[in-house]
Amino acid sequence: MFDVAIIGAGLAGLTCAQQLHQAGYSVVVVEKSRGVGGRVATRRLHDTRADHGVRYLESQGKLVQQLIEILLQRNILQTWTTTTYELDSAKPEFGVGSELHPSSVTCYVAPAGMTAVAKVLATGLDIWLNRRVQAMVPTEKQAWRLTLEPTDEQPSELMAKAVVVAIPAPQALMILEPLAGMGLPSVFLDSLRSVEFDPCLSAIALYPTQRQKDLDELNPAWKSITFSQDPYLGWIGLDSSKRLDTSTPIFVLQSTADFASRYLDATDLHPAGRQMLSRAAQLLIPWLDTPKWLQVHRWRYAFPRRSLPMDYLATTTPLPVICCGDWCGGNRIESALQSGLAAATQINHQLQQRSLPGESFWDAV
Structure with a gap:
């Protein structure tokens, strides 16, 4: 029996959990993935890593400013760049060598x-990873009884006086709609x-590695x-420039919503990734369409298009049950x-x- 069970170990769920944990409540965070962060995501590859979410x-x-300042003090964050660029591919002169329009933005990674x-944010919390909530x-x-996807060694149920559902609204509905009756x-x-x-x-x-010279x-x-x-690309970043220990060029490309919508049910995302690279090669650097290695990740609930006009539901x-999130x-x-x-x-x-x-909870993590 816990005081509070929090479903989802993204930033909203972890922030909520820290508040309650530091106040002395017994809190458990249940996360279906193998790591914390939600869309604040990093993928390990070979001997390095890449940020494929935020x-x-x-x-x-x-x-966010408070978080940045604390993480800078702890040497967890550093300034990545103070200039970002924009390319309008709808203009008739687009193509390799198209003009990039700079903006002064300080980006921290x-x-x-x-x-x-x-x-x-997860410091000191009781977090159950790889545990999908099937029902409550x-x-x-x-008290609420939460049924979890069974595993060989972990409990398949937990009890809590209150539940916070800190996952995207469509995923929250899968758990909560059966409670209508x-x-x-x-x-x-x-x-x-409505979300x-x-x-x-x-x-x-x-x-x-030889592409680094280029x-x-x-x-x-x-x-x-x-x-x-x-029609294809929303953003591209030279992800390897965030790292201190790699000389291998790594790019992360993010698609538009319309392009991603074509692949919501696709089992093989490599063709989509190839199209994205081909487009980047057309617009920016010709050799971008010939990678040594490629992975593609689908974010089904990447960005809220229609949000609720309140901080929680x-x-x-x-x-007691509360839903929260970005x-x-x-x-x-x-x-x-x-x-x-x-x-x-x-x-x-x-x-x-x-x-x-x-807001002072940062000091204790």
Whole structure:
């Protein structure tokens, strides 16, 4: 029996968990993946790594700024670049050598991978990885019973007085819709159904070491390019420039939502990745379509397209349950952090009304 079970170890779920944990509640975080962070994701490849989710952090709000400052002090983050570029491929003169339009933006990255940010937030928490929640039901003991995907050694159930569902709204619906006949208000479920997400494909491409010399001769020597009005690409970054220990060029490309929508049910994503690389070669560097190695990841719920106009979604019927995430109040990292804080405040109000650390919780992680 826990005081609070939190489904999802993304930034919102971890922030909420830290608040409640530091206030003395017994908290468990249940995560279906093998690591924390959600879309703050890093993939290990060969002897290095690549960030195939969140590209970098930038100061887009008070909470993110506080997080950046603390992680800079701990040498977890460093400045990646102070200039990002934009390429409008809809213009008639687009093509290799097209003009890149610079913007002054300070971008912060973790050389160890962006999941390092989430690992800091996970400090001291009880996190059950590789555990998918299959169902949750209210019990006569005034607690939720969560049924987990069975494993050989781990428990298949847990009990909690309150549940925080900190995953994308469509995934939350899969767990919560069966509760419609058990007292969960229809207006609560309707609010979840109103949230919409855009998908994205991330292609990770590794190139021979000798290509690094070609990159050093680029003018301008860009690290991050956003594409406007392109049918295939939304962004490309020279991911290997974030690392301190690699001389192998690695690019990460992210698609547009429309392009990713064509591959929502595809079992083989390599053809999509090849199209993305071919487009990047057409627009930027001709040899980008001949990688030594390629992986493609599908983010089905990459960016909230239609969010809820509040920091969290809550009900006490039949028992306390709260939904939170970056789809509450906006679609930025700031929204995820704020949503996690607000969800913790609401859960605390419904339980024992203890003293929460608030924004100062960074100091204890």
